[in-house]
Amino acid sequence: MLATAKKRQEDASASWILTFADLLALLLTFFVLVFSMNSVQFESWKSVVRTMSEEFNPNRPMVEVQQHDTPASIMTRRIPGLNLSYLEALLERQLAQVALLKDAEVRLVGDKVVISLPASLMFERKKAILAPDASRALRQLAGALVQIRNKLQIAGYTDATPVTTGLFRSNWELSLTRARVVAGMLADAGYRQPITVLGYADTRLQDLSEQLSAQSRYEWAERIDIVLMNERRGQSTYDIF
Template identity: 40%
Template sequence: MPKPEKANVAWMVTFTDLVSLMLTFFVLLFSMSSLQIDKWEEMTDTLSKTLNPSSVKTVAAATAEFNISTLIRRPATNLDYLSGVLQAGVKQDPLLAKSQIMLLEDRLVIALPGDLLFSPGKAVMPEETRSALFTLGGLLSNVSNQIAVNGHTDPKAPGPDAGFTSNWELSMARASAVANSLRQAGYTDDIFAFGYADSRYQQLPKLNEAERAAMGRRVDIIILPSVGDN
């Protein structure tokens, strides 16, 4: 029986050399190329998440302007209680002691005589007046009730040196000046300012004309039983 011929494996040597040369060639090309780091990290991160899944899921933090903590606000202060606090507080200041505090059915009114706050026809307060309003603002800084400031005048038109062409402008400017002082003193909610000129003058008590005109030149601070806007 003839002996089988041995297989010729010389071609495997040539094939191995060819594969080695090709591998060397690709390694050389890779070493000469510039690797884009961001794409490489993106690819490795994707592979990592795929091969090593995690049971922990991250939740994005809330980015809304309002959340539960910011929507929790202090309730409005009882007007009957607040009236007693203000009555005791204004007595400590000589100017505020001349104001009138009235507790009505749906509001608390602090009537400030305009002649004590401003010079005739003016809406700029002297330092003494500003100091008194800062005291009042300090008393109101801890309440969250809605506050409005109403400016009033007597029927006499502003003089030529007043800087205002009408009582509407004068009363609005005075209301704004008082509102700004309260804000600067620490009241943080919105304050509504209104100018009524002499539109409510006829509602005043029938006093002698001088007293009635002086009462007409007033600024009312209105405190409502509801919470103000922040």
């Protein structure tokens, strides 16, 4: 009787070994699973996924993956337009023939040619309605731009004085609207290629030359920049015309 009780006590005291063995087996299984997931063979895993999908969802629509042959836009070589130095001289000569635009500034900036037009030549203060003379001048300018293959941008700028006319909520809206008006006039005059339109308000005042007087900087702060890029015309994200 005593021997039987002692044996049962020994068996009970040794039962923890079974629990410990089970725990070790579970840990080993877990680490094997982690290792296998860390080094999955894609083809094998794809077969498992396909088999399970067909088993549990036989009506699932099949998706066929096909290779896309169109090259990514980032890999597409950009085709240059006209030589920028030639373009700068051409535009200076063309603008000199337009009375309203003879005071416009044409300059070569990096990989683009910029035509800067003071807003005071074309618009009333803090407004976006073109003056009759400005419309005629832009029509003449459009005749020259039609012959140029370079990509075109039009950017509007303003000074820091708030808009108080009630026509616009901010200088951002004013600068963008003026740029759109100029782009629309060029389009009406025959320019049929895409035009990128941007509005910068008063965020680029630091781009003005430090050599300008305070009065000149104030006048040039509100302007329209017609920018010709060093690449041929093409569709862009912001193209609206």
